[in-house]
Amino acid sequence: MTIYALSTVPGKSGVAVVRVSGQLAQTAIKVITKKTIKPREATVCKLYDNNNQVFDEAVVIFYEGTKSFTGEPVVEFQTHGSLSIISKILDELSIIDGFRHAEPGEFTKRAYLSGKINLVQAEGLADLIDSETEKQRSQALMHYGDIVSDKYFSWSDEIKLCLALIEASIDFSDEDIPKNLLSDIRKISKKIKKEISEFLKTEKNSNIIKEGIKIVIIGKPNSGKSSLINYLSKKKVAIVSRKPGTTRDILRSEKFFSGIPVTLIDTAGIRRSNDEIEKEGLKLTETVLKSAHIKIFLGANNDKTPYRGIDLNVSKNDMVVINKSDLKKKHNLRPNISISLKKEKKLKLFEKKLDEKVKNIISTNTGAFLNKKRQKNHLINARNSLEKISGKDLEIISIHIREALKSIDSITKETDNEEVLGIIFGKFCIGK
Numbered sequence: 001m002t003i004y005a006l007s008t009v010p011g012k013s014g015v016a017v018v019r020v021s022g023q024l025a026q027t028a029i030k031v032i033t034k035k036t037i038k039p040r041e042a043t044v045c046k047l048y049d050n051n052n053q054v055f056d057e058a059v060v061i062f063y064e065g066t067k068s069f070t071g072e073p074v075v076e077f078q079t080h081g082s083l084s085i086i087s088k089i090l091d092e093l094s095i096i097d098g099f100r101h102a103e104p105g106e107f108t109k110r111a112y113l114s115g116k117i118n119l120v121q122a123e124g125l126a127d128l129i130d131s132e133t134e135k136q137r138s139q140a141l142m143h144y145g146d147i148v149s150d151k152y153f154s155w156s157d158e159i160k161l162c163l164a165l166i167e168a169s170i171d172f173s174d175e176d177i178p179k180n181l182l183s184d185i186r187k188i189s190k191k192i193k194k195e196i197s198e199f200l201k202t203e204k205n206s207n208i209i210k211e212g213i214k215i216v217i218i219g220k221p222n223s224g225k226s227s228l229i230n231y232l233s234k235k236k237v238a239i240v241s242r243k244p245g246t247t248r249d250i251l252r253s254e255k256f257f258s259g260i261p262v263t264l265i266d267t268a269g270i271r272r273s274n275d276e277i278e279k280e281g282l283k284l285t286e287t288v289l290k291s292a293h294i295k296i297f298l299g300a301n302n303d304k305t306p307y308r309g310i311d312l313n314v315s316k317n318d319m320v321v322i323n324k325s326d327l328k329k330k331h332n333l334r335p336n337i338s339i340s341l342k343k344e345k346k347l348k349l350f351e352k353k354l355d356e357k358v359k360n361i362i363s364t365n366t367g368a369f370l371n372k373k374r375q376k377n378h379l380i381n382a383r384n385s386l387e388k389i390s391g392k393d394l395e396i397i398s399i400h401i402r403e404a405l406k407s408i409d410s411i412t413k414e415t416d417n418e419e420v421l422g423i424i425f426g427k428f429c430i431g432k
C-alpha cells in the first residue's frame with residue numbers, strides 16, 4: 001500500500017507538508033497536479049480536487065525510490081497550512097486506489113524495513129524529535145548518526161572474526177588446532193566484554209541528560225534551606241520563617257546549568273519529631289536523597305552541632321555548607337564553605353562551586369550513552385554468552401559465540417519481531 005499523512009504539526013501554519021510514500025507515489029502527483037515532475041526538483045503546481053477544481057497552489061517534490069527517506073518513491077506536497085487545505089488534500093489522497101493513511105511512525109518503519117536506517121538510528125530519530133535541550137539533541141544525534149551503530153557493528157565484526165577462526169579449524173583434531181587460536185578468541189572476547197561493560201555503565205548518565213541533575217538541600221530545621229532554594233531559584237519557591245519545622249513537603253525548582261536541566265529540591269528539616277506531618281516529610285526526604293546527584297548539607301553557624309541527627313555521608317559531588325556566617329560561630333567544624341544568606345556573604349563563590357560540581361558531573365560524561373532498555377538487554381545477553389567461553393571444545397565455544405553474535409546483531413536488526421517493531425515505531429507521531 002502507498003501511505004500518506006500530514007508530516008507537519010496539525011493546525012494552522014504557514015506551510016503544511018503532506019508526505020506520500022509507496023510504489024504508487026507518482027500516481028498522487030498525476031492525479032492531484034495533472035503534471036509529471038522531475039525528481040528532486042521543487043515544482044510549483046496547482047492542486048486539483050476530483051471535481052477538477054483548483055484548491056491550492058503548492059510546491060511538490062518527488063524523490064525516487066532509493067533516494068528517499070523511506071527507500072520507496074516519496075512525494076511531498078508543501079501546501080499552504082490552512083486546516084481546510086490540509087483536510088482537502090488528505091481526502092483527495094484517500095480516494096486514490098491503493099492509498100491509505102499512514103500509522104504512527106510508519107514512514108520511519110519503512111525506512112528501516114528497506115534498510116535505509118537501522119533500529120538504533122530509528123530509536124535515535126525518535127529521541128531527536130523529542131529532544132528539548134542541547135544535550136538531549138546531541139545525544140540523540142549520536143544515536144541517529146553512525147557513532148552508536150558503528151560501535152555495535154564493530155563488535156559484531158570482531159565476533160564474526162572469532163567464528164571464522166573457529167570454522168577454519170573445527171575439523172582439525174585436537175593436536176592440530178593452531179596454537180594461538182584459543183588465546184586469540186579469548187583475547188577478542190575479553191576486549192569486547194570490557195567494552196560492553198563500559199558502555200553499560202554510561203546508562204546512568206543518560207538519565208541525567210533526560211531528567212537532569214538533582215540537587216537536594218538537607219539539614220536541621222532553621223538552617224536556611226528554604227532561604228537557599230529561594231536564592232538559587234531567584235524567586236520565592238519556599239516559605240521562610242524563624243519557626244523551626246516550616247517546610248514539611250518536598251519543594252522543587254527547575255533551573256538550567258550549562259544546558260542541563262537541574263532540579264533544586266528543598267526538604268523538611270531533619271529532627272526527631274512526633275508530629276505526624278513532619279514525620280511524613282522526613283520519609284519523603286529520605287526518598288529524594290536516594291536519587292540526588294548532589295547533596296548540600298546545610299548547617300547553621302550558631303549551632304553547636306549543626307549536623308546532629310543527619311547522616312553526613314559526603315560523596316565527591318556533595319557540599320558541606322555552613323549558613324548564617326553573620327552569627328557567632330558555636331561549632332568547630334570545617335565546612336567546604338561558609339555563607340550568609342541573610343547578609344548575602346560568599347553567595348557568588350558558593351554558586352560558582354556548585355556550578356563546578358554540575359559541570360564536573362557532565363564533563364566526565366562525554367561520548368554516547370546507552371539509553372535504551374532494549375539495547376541494554378541485548379548487551380547483557382551478549383556479555384553473558386561471551387562469559388561462558390571456556391575450555392577447549394571448539395563446538396561448544398562456537399555455540400556461545402554464535403549466541404553473542406545474535407544478541408549484538410539484534411540491537412541494530414530485529415526484523416522478525418513485530419512486537420518490538422511496534423514498540424519502537426509506535427512512539428513516533430503520525431507523519432513521521
Ligand SMILES: Nc1nc2c(ncn2[C@@H]2O[C@H](COP(=O)(O)OP(=O)(O)OP(=O)(O)O)[C@@H](O)[C@H]2O)c(=O)[nH]1
Pocket residue numbers: 219220221222223224225226227228239240241242243244245246247248267268269270323324325326327339340341342343
Ligand atoms: N542571621 C541569619 N539568619 C538567616 C540566614 N539565612 C536564613 N536565616 C533565617 O533563618 C530562619 C530559617 O530560615 P529557613 O530558610 O526557613 O530555614 P529552613 O532550613 O528552611 O527551615 P525549616 O523549613 O524549618 O527546616 C529564617 O528566619 C531566616 O530568615 C542567615 O544567613 N543569617
Ligand SMILES: [Mg+2]
Pocket residue numbers: 225226227238239240246247266267269
Ligand atoms: Mg524550610
